[in-house]
Amino acid sequence: MLPAPTPADPHGTNRSTSATIQPNILRYLVMVADERGVDLRPLLSQVGLDETLMRSAALRVSYRQGSAVIRRALELTGDERLGLRVGAAQHLTAWGLLGFALLADDTLRHAIETGVKYQNLSGAMTVWSTGVGEDGAFFLRADLPDPAIDPSVASFLIEEGLASVVTLSRLAVGPDFAPRVVEFSSSPPPRQRELYGALFGCPVRFRAPADRIVIDPAWARAAMHGRDPVTYASTLETLDAQLASRTDQQDLLEVLEVSVAQSLPVIPSFGEQARRHATSERTLRRRLADCGTTYEALAEGVRRERVEQLLLRPELTLRDIAHRAGFSDERALRRAVRRWHGTSPVQLREQLLRAAAHRE
Incomplete structure (x- = not known):
């Protein structure tokens, strides 16, 4: 039995569904969908992410935007193992400066621990933590920031996360890398169960207590091919500054x-929010732009x-819901739900209730 994971740096692991993330997952999702003949760009535009924005290194997307795109991509591709x-x-390289730091790190274990510490800069939509078992096995665990998330999106995120760790580990320490077990x-x-064995190259267990990768000590100690202590140290200085700024941005959004x-x-009007924060509208608008969003997008996310x-x-009618969520009438609610989910409020209610029953 492996013990509970050791909590990582609190600034690296805290994430709520109000946080913004780098759109790395969405970029790769678009690429994979293209290969399957599905164009997700119109879907990205529906949630306010056009191609120009997606190419921006400074772009951040909300957890809600990411989840909406993933949910719809699963429907359009019909691929349950898309993650x-x-x-x-x-x-x-998709992780930018953090990816460069990991390549320059000393060992695979230390690189993974560095990735966990700075995970809020990586674009991950899961919360990662590490631990060591009694036999010395090193493990990396993935948890969802919102346990009530749509089951199909949850499955995608966990599978994408664990698959990416194994893929990137092979690029960093060699193609022969394989975990002891993936759970x-x-x-x-x-x-499509054969996909798991082909990808992970190790036993895969289901109905486990947690979602995690267990790595033998020898592989955990494996040297990174691009290790360079000087480069690693200097890169971390920049990452620390980015993380501090990132925390301030996340606090503002929340x-x-x-x-x-x-x-x-x-x-509340934008002007009222600026007054509440004792700042000018111009300054608040700039701070939100630095976060990759606008007040209008933020307010719509809350209403959604x-x-x-x-x-x-x-027991609530659509009229009740429209009023409580700040819509002028049922028609405005229907238009908003259609824009967000591509379906009607009645159909969305059925989907949400089924998902809730499934979790119970």
Whole structure:
């Protein structure tokens, strides 16, 4: 029995669904979908992410945007194991400066621990932690920031995360790398089970207590091919500065989202929010731009989340939901749900209730 993971740096592991992330997963998702003949670009545009934005190194997307794109991509491709394919397509260069730091690190274990510490800079949509078993086995565990997330999106994120770690480890220490075992907390997939063995190259267990990769001590000590202590140290200085700035940005977004959520069905004006934060509208707008978002997008995300919560209450009519979420009438609610989910409020309610029943 492996012990519970050791908590990593708190600034690296804390993530809520209000956080923003680098769109690395979405970029690779678009690439993999293209190979399967599915164009996700119109879908990205629907959630405010056009091609110009997606090419920006400074872009950050919300967890809600990412989840919406993943959910729809699964529907369009019909591929239940899409997460495995996206994880297997990745490269450390997509992680920017963090990827460079990992390549210059000393050993595979230390590189993984560095990645966990700075995970909020990597574009991960899971929360990672590490631990060591009694026999010396090193493990990396993946958890979801929102346990109530759509089951199909949850499965995608866990499979993408574990697959990407194994793929990137092989690029860093050699193609022969294989974990001791990969464990999933979910049930065995009904189809395509052969993909797991082919990708991970080790035993794969399902219905496990947690989602994780267990690595033998010899592989954990494996030297990184590009190790360079000087480069590694200098890169970390820059990453530390980025992480501090990132934390400030995340705090701002969470405070604004709480403010909007508490005010519904009325949405505070932008000017009112600036006054509440004792700043000018220009400064607040610039700070939000640095976060890769706008106040309008943030407020819409809060309303979207509120609508999804209210739809889980069967006693509420669509008129009730429209009023409580700040919409002028049912028609405005229907248009918004169609824009967000590509379906009607009634159909979305059915999907959400089924997902809730499945979790129970």
